[in-house]
Amino acid sequence: MADVLSDDEISDRLPAAWDRDGDEIVRVYEFDDYLRGVNFAQMVGEIAESQFHHPEITIRYDEVEIRLTTHDAGGITENDLEMAELIESEHDA
Numbered sequence: 001m002a003d004v005l006s007d008d009e010i011s012d013r014l015p016a017a018w019d020r021d022g023d024e025i026v027r028v029y030e031f032d033d034y035l036r037g038v039n040f041a042q043m044v045g046e047i048a049e050s051q052f053h054h055p056e057i058t059i060r061y062d063e064v065e066i067r068l069t070t071h072d073a074g075g076i077t078e079n080d081l082e083m084a085e086l087i088e089s090e091h092d093a
């Protein structure tokens with residue numbers, strides 16, 4: 001199981017546009033069309049299944065919020081940072 005990272009490790013490695021919120025990392029993606037947000041959430045879910053690491057996904061009218069933490073470890077781990085990078089890559093694709 002992945003270990004919880006230190007505050008410095010997290011701040012050093014958090015992808016740009018992501019924020020730390022306690023034991024979670026969070027990013028809000030804005031969309032000009034509700035169904036684009038829904039489709040993005042689907043894509044995030046597929047990444048989550050492939051990594052077996054699951055974010056909290058909140059779909060709103062014009063944005064999708066992604067929150068990541070490692071429940072098994074009780075904090076932010078390598079798995080969360082990796083997921084954030086993968087989601088960023090897909091979003092930018």
Ligand SMILES: C[C@H](O)[C@H](O)[C@H]1CNC2=NC(N)=NC(=O)C2=N1
Binds near residue numbers: 052054068071072073
């Ligand atoms: C049993 C445990 O739920 C699984 O090992 C996986 C599933 N997906 C998960 N997702 C997240 N975010 N944290 C976990 O600790 C986690 N654990």
